Structure formats: C-alpha cells, structure tokens
Amino acid sequence: MTIDANIGTSAVPSSGKDQRSFYARNRLKIAPWLFLAPALLFFLIYVIIPIFQSISLSFYQWDGLVAEQAKWVGMDNYARLMDDEKFWTSLKNNVLWLVLFMLAVPAGLFIALFLNQTTPGMRIYKSLFFFPFVISQVVVGLVFFWFYNPEFGVVGKVWGFFFCEQVVNIVGNLSTRCSIDPPALMASEDYATYGIIAAGLWPQIAYCMILYLTGLNNVSPDQVEAGRLDGAKGWRMLWYVILPQLRPATFIAVVVTVIGALRSFDMIAIMTQGGPGVGSTNVLAYYMYEVALSEFGFRYGYGAAVATVLFLIMLVYISYFLYRMYQDEKDGR
Amino acid sequence: MIKSLIRATATAGFAAMMATTAFAGDLKIIFDDPNPGPKKGFEAAVEAFKKAHPEVNVTVSINDREAHKTAIRNFLSADAPDITSWYPGNRMAPFTDSGLMTDISDLWASDENLKSNFEAIKPTMTRDGKQWGVPYSYYQWGIYYRKDIFDKLSIAEPKTWDELIAASKKLKENGVTPFTIGTKFLWTAAGVFDYLNLRTNGYDVHNDLTAGKIKYSDPRIRATFAKWKELVDMGGFVKNHATMSWQDAIAPFAKGDAAMYVMGNFSVDGYKNAGLTYDQIDFFQFPEITPGVPRAEEAPADAFFIPAKAKNKEDAKKFLSFIARPEIQSQWNETIGQLPPNSKATVSDDKFIQEGFQTVSTAAGLAQFFDRDAPAAMAKAGMEGFQQFMNDPSKLDEILARLDKVQTEVYK
Structure with missing residues (x-):
C-alpha cells in the first residue's frame, strides 16, 4: 500500500489502485447516507435523544420547573412504582386494551369480506364503514360519551323505553322515574374501561377493514378458482386459500392495532380523565400525563419512570416487529 | 438564493429579538379567564390603569383557564410576562418555592392601602412569611x-x-x-x-x-x-x-x-x-x-403575581398596587359578581353577593379550598x-x- 501511495502522485494509474477521490470511489456507499442524513438527524434529535433523556430523568425527583432543582434519587421512582396501586391498575388496563383491541382484526376482516362485492353503490357503503376512522378520536370519544349517557344518551333512552316512565315533578316539569336505574357506564369503576375500549374499537375496526379490502384486491383469482375445483368452499376456502394470501394485510393490521392499543390516550382524556374513582380507566400513557403534566401533576421524574416502563413494554413488541420485518426482507430477496 | 434565505432568517430572528426585548415602560399581563364577565372586568381595570399611567404601555393576553394551568409552567421559566394571574394558597407553592415568582413583601409593607385593608386575606397570600401576590377578587x-x-x-x-x-x-x-x-x-x-x-x-x-x-x-x-x-x-x-x-x-x-x-x-x-x-x-x-x-x-381568592423573570417589575408593582385600590376592586367585582378582598371597597347590592359578604365577613376563618390548601x-x-x-x-x-x-x- 505504501508503494501505491508513492506512485499515486504521478499521473499514471497503477493497476488495482483507484485514483479517484474518496467520495468518487465510495459514491455508491455514501449516497444513501447523504439522503438519509436529514431524516437521521431529526430522528436523533426528536426520538433517540429524548428517549435517553427521559430514561435519565426517571432517576430524578423533579417538579418540572427549574432544571437545577432536580434531585438524584436513583431507583427510588421505580421502587415507588412497584408499590403504586394506580400504576398496576394502569398496567392492567393496558393489557386489557391490548387483548380486546385485537377484536378489531377479525371484525375488520369480516366486514371487508362482506363489503368485497360488486354491487352498485358499494363504494358508498365502503366509505360509510370507513367513516369512523376519518373523524378525530376526540370526536369519537365525545360521541360515545353521550351515547352512554344514562339520561339522554342512546343507552339511557333505550333503557328508559323498558324501565322508566315520565312523571311530573314537584315544580311541574317532566322528569323520568325508573324502576331499575339505567347503567351509568362511565361512572362505573368496573365497566368504564370496557366502554372506552368499545369506543376505541369503532374506528380501529374501520382501519383494519380498509387494510383487508386492499389485501382482498390482491388475492389471486387463479388460486380461488383452483381451490373451488378441489371442492373448497365457505370456511375452508377462507382458512386455507384466502387467509394465507392475506398474511401481509393481517400482519399490518395486527401491528397498527397493537400500536393503537398502546397509545390509547385521547379517548381516556375525553371520556373519563382516568376516573372514576382511583384511576380506574388509566393506562400507562395517561397516567404518565397525569403525574407529570396535568393540573395536579408536578412529578416529572415519576412520570418519566412510568414512560420508561411503557417504553420497555413497547420495546419487546417493537423488537419482534423489526425481527419479523428483517426476516421477511431476507426471504423476499 | 441561499444568501437571500440567510438574510431573511437573520431579519426574522432580529425581529423576533426586538419583539421579546421589552423596553422600559412595556408591561405584559397574562390573564386566565376569557369568559365574558371576567374578561370585561379585567379589561375595564386595565383601561383605568392606562388612563392613570399613560407612560406605561400595557399589552394583555387572555388565556383559556384550563390551558393557563399548564402553560404557566412554561412561560414562568421561559418567556415570562410581567404579571400573571394565578391562585394563592398551596397552588402558588410550587412556583414560589422554586423561585419563579417575585417576593412582593416590600409592596405589602409600603403600600398603605395593601397594608391596612387586606388584613383578612393576607395570610392566604403569604408563604414562608413573605407575600407573593395581590388578590383582586374572591367568592363565597x-x-x-x-x-x-x-x-x-x-x-x-x-x-x-x-x-x-x-x-x-x-x-x-x-x-x-x-x-x-x-x-x-x-x-x-x-x-x-x-x-x-x-x-x-x-x-x-x-x-x-x-x-x-x-x-x-x-x-x-x-x-x-x-x-x-x-x-x-x-x-x-x-x-x-x-x-x-x-x-x-x-x-x-x-x-x-x-x-x-x-x-x-x-x-x-x-x-x-x-x-x-x-x-x-x-x-x-x-x-x-x-x-x-x-x-x-x-372563600377562594383570585390574584395577580409577578414572575421572577419579569422584565418590568417596577411598573408591575404599580399595576398591582393600582388594582388593590378600593374603587377599582369595587367596580371590578361589581362586574364579575364576586367579592372585593379590599375591606374599604363597596360590595355589590346583588342578593347573593350581599349574603356572601355577610357569610365571609363574619366567618371565624377563611379556607381556600381543598385543592388549594393541600x-x-x-x-x-x-x-x-x-x-x-x-x-x-x-x-x-x-x-x-x-x-x-x-x-x-x-x-x-
């Protein structure tokens, strides 16, 4: 190599030695990084660094006001988490969300199968089914909150039809008396979470449905035909012929549903603010907001500890997801 | 192209710097109640202050009440106004304890009106033996x-x-x-x-x-x-x-x-x-x-505070002293239908305000509220x-x- 370098000053190109500049020689390797650089830079600033900042913050006790007043407390925040009833409730609710949210995948599939026909006006039906995904989560939350209202919501009205009667009250206004009180879903510590999950499922099902509808477009008619010749129909056709071809759609549907379940926040904020009672509808994301950022939350370190736990849970899942992606790409080549 | 871009950013940056650099005589106030009544009461008081102190250039911004509760954490440590509305009692504790509010005990000691007409409410404005704000209203x-x-x-x-x-x-x-x-x-x-x-x-x-x-x-x-x-x-x-x-x-x-x-x-x-x-x-x-x-x-009170990072504390104190005056407090609370903390101020003849005044002026003690005291x-x-x-x-x-x-x- 040293010899090459000496000769390199003469204009004669030696065999096996590329005389072009470093950039010119490595163009193909550098170019992608150049294109990636802006994205990487911002990803670093807005995602990677904050992750580590947040983890380091979780070892401090801090009220979020003056940075110099943060006090190092080591693992204290985590020790307190272990002993915090509200944290465990949030974790339990997170699991509940994860499990029940998965219903969106089969539900979306069946609606997609149902809508995958060529009837006139089918596009209108499809867009109607997709509608809940288009409107904001906040609006969905508000709509369901009123829907569940025991007095004037749909639930209350239907209940009232069976169990309530209109009476004239003491000042002559019409008022409702019920033989059995209508269920106040949003006021119940035991059921409010299910009510919110049901509200969250509504747009999520629409999302899965769209994924499956596009997937169904790519199902090869030859295979369906071949299956039919072999006598497959109904469930067997679905299970052995259609579903395997929908695998990519199923994978994405599961991914977005898990993400949707883990980041459930807006509906809880709108419908119950984590209540009723002692955070009975909290999830980790909302609990983090509550202890660190809300009106009565001044515990940034503690909030960061909650966020770190949520991050670790997501990390398990994200690692699996990346692994799967990697394997698929390898197979693809 | 790039040159003009740089020039544009430089100008914009300079303009932004100019905007944040307050000149003496500028007074920036943040208020936290955009509802019609409270807004009217506040704006009337500001107008009166402008008339009395034409040399002070007052700018006002009114935040949503709930948003204010979280926004205050940012603006107190970053871009502080000269005056902000906030709650006394323990609700001011996080900010006074971390040194984000100005101790105005000197104003309470020197201002005759504050010294003599706010006896009843002074303890709520006090923490660690110092006074931190001036109340403009309270209610029963x-x-x-x-x-x-x-x-x-x-x-x-x-x-x-x-x-x-x-x-x-x-x-x-x-x-x-x-x-x-x-x-x-x-x-x-x-x-x-x-x-x-x-x-x-x-x-x-x-x-x-x-x-x-x-x-x-x-x-x-x-x-x-x-x-x-x-x-x-x-x-x-x-x-x-x-x-x-x-x-x-x-x-x-x-x-x-x-x-x-x-x-x-x-x-x-x-x-x-x-x-x-x-x-x-x-x-x-x-x-x-x-x-x-x-x-x-x-009897929770609403008050005004001077952030520690305020740029014009002198005029801010002038404003606090101004809104403590009996005639200003009378008019303000007449508009918003609440009680004036100043004992020399007149109380509206509204039935509920009269009863409220009866209730609190004869009380043995005034609590703020559970969420302000704890x-x-x-x-x-x-x-x-x-x-x-x-x-x-x-x-x-x-x-x-x-x-x-x-x-x-x-x-x-």
Missing part, C-alpha cells in the same frame, strides 16, 4: 337552593345538621333529590368534604389535614365521613354524578329534580342561564354540625378518594388507608 361557597321547592314543602333554611337531614328526607319523600353535584372533574366533591369537615371539626383541623399534620384515618376525619355517609346512604346526591361536570349538574337543579347545590358563587350565572330567576333560587350557609365549632368558610399530589389523591366514597361509601377504610399512604409520601 355555601348551599344554593330552590326557594320555590322549599316554600312549596314549607321547609325553612336548615340551620343545623338535623334540620338539613330532615329537609332532605322531606324532599326525598316528595320525589326530589336533595343535592345535585357533578364529580367528573373531582373538585366539586372536595367542596362538600371541606364543608362537612369545617363544620364537624373546624378550621384548625382543616388546615392541619391539608398541611399533612393529621392522618386521614384520624377519628375526627372519620367523623366527617360518617356525616357524609348519612347523606350518601339516604340517596342525598343525584345518581350518575361521576359522569357530570359542575355545569351539567345544574340541569337537574334547574328542572326541579334536585333542590340544593353546594357551590361557589360563580355558579349563579349558570342558574340564570338555565332559566332560573332570582325568585326561585336562594342561598344559605352550610348548617352547623358540631355545636360550638366556630363557623369557617371556603399540595398538588395530595389534592388529586384526596379528591379521587372523595369521588370514590360518594360512589361506594363501603370502601371508606380502603380509601383512608390509601390517603394515609399518599400523605406520608407527599409530605416527607
């Missing part, structure tokens, strides 16, 4: 009730707990729920708790509890909950209160399905908007529970406990044990 709490329903059933304003229970029973018998309340946002339940506690145990126990000196499982606090249980068990509160805000809870009151409401005076506007007239509604003080306990009242984390846990108790009083032991635990963590 108590029981608002449907006078027409009470008259129809010939119920008199209850003076004692037994009379209140008797009145509630009578209302129940006639198909009226005694109390309306909406606990979705928790603090309303704290109002009920505070009154039960003030009447059962008195002002000192309230202060000791919120200061963390008494446990929640203390027999005296249990006695408070026992009174509350009586009301809950008899169906004294509207059902579904946990799904309603305080505004939602006006609906059953206006309809005549509920007859009483433990509330602050700001709610009167809500009753009027719901179609009730002054003939239909009235006010009485929360009745006595333990005979002989001096009557203390809830530190944030304790207030939140406490109010959750209250709501849970109202939903299911049988969980009392569990609730008190939890509150004790939170207490030991918060006050250590």
